[in-house]
Amino acid sequence: MTKRSFDQFFKNPRHWREDLVAVGGDFSVDRLLYAYTHGIFPWSEDPIRWYCLDPRAIFDIHRVHFSKTVLRKVRQKKFRISFNEAFPIVMQACSYREKDNTWITPGFIDGYLELHKKGWAHSVEVWNAENVLVGGVYGVAIGKFFAGESMFSFESDAGKIGLFHLFAKLKESNFELFDTQQLNHVTWQLGAYEIPKLSYLDRLERAIKDMVPWVIPLSHD
Incomplete structure (x- = not known):
């Protein structure tokens, strides 16, 4: 997936008020790197749930x-x-x-x-x-x-x-x-x-x- 695709998959943590920012996807290297560099991390597998907690x-x-x-x-x-x-x-x-x-x-x-x-x-x-x-x-x-x-x-x-x-x-x-x-x-x-x-x-x-x-x-x- 491209960066633009990831931008569409994940909610932007700077503007999204909930801790949960996405559900689904995979554990590919590109997706994990995008997530970590945007303050996001996975916390379950089936389904994959992605979070950016507030506070951190x-x-x-x-x-x-x-x-x-x-x-x-x-x-x-x-x-x-x-x-x-x-x-x-x-x-x-x-x-x-x-x-x-x-x-x-x-x-x-x-x-x-x-x-x-x-x-x-x-x-x-x-x-x-x-x-x-x-x-x-x-x-x-x-x-x-x-x-x-x-x-x-x-x-x-x-x-x-x-x-x-x-x-x-x-x-x-x-x-x-x-x-x-x-x-x-x-x-x-x-x-x-x-x-x-x-x-x-x-x-x-x-x-x-x-x-x-x-x-x-x-x-x-």
């Missing part, structure tokens, strides 16, 4: 609040941290819930895997001493904008340790905006906060001015 939850990349316990575990370096080493496995792990289903269904995984192959989606992996994946985070990076999608922990604090290293790389790369979509207890504790939709869209527009994939800085450890 974000992180200040330089003011994330990690607990003393998490920071101590980071300093101890008991976990191996990698980037983009196991993207589909991280998504599968994020989709797992012991008692309920999540919005990360097979269509999401297939679509975001293609986004990853094109360099727009990234994962952080946390491995224990036995080289077992115990935590991780994934999201979408465009220009100086990062959309955090989901996080998982199979060991205490493992996901937050991955998030700590993600924020460190984003700061190193001078990222300007981290979208976490909607506040929950975990993101609120970490320092996420809400801003009006129009303020978010203004900040997004500045962050994606140079629409290029993220080249993750190499580790200096």
Whole structure:
């Protein structure tokens, strides 16, 4: 589809008052990129529902609040941290819930895997001493904008340790905006906060001015 077609498919979030801006479509790379660069994200698969929330939850990349316990575990370096080493496995792990289903269904995984192959989606992996994946985070990076999608922990604090290293790389790369979509207890504790939709869209527009994939800085450890 062309940009004009996407303009017709999605309601313009700057003028549309509802959170739901479209229903249907697919998880193609072009559609996902259009959505994220216009403040829109998918939240279900059957049918696909596309949202632009008001208010919007974000992180200040330089003011994330990690607990003393998490920071101590980071300093101890008991976990191996990698980037983009196991993207589909991280998504599968994020989709797992012991008692309920999540919005990360097979269509999401297939679509975001293609986004990853094109360099727009990234994962952080946390491995224990036995080289077992115990935590991780994934999201979408465009220009100086990062959309955090989901996080998982199979060991205490493992996901937050991955998030700590993600924020460190984003700061190193001078990222300007981290979208976490909607506040929950975990993101609120970490320092996420809400801003009006129009303020978010203004900040997004500045962050994606140079629409290029993220080249993750190499580790200096």
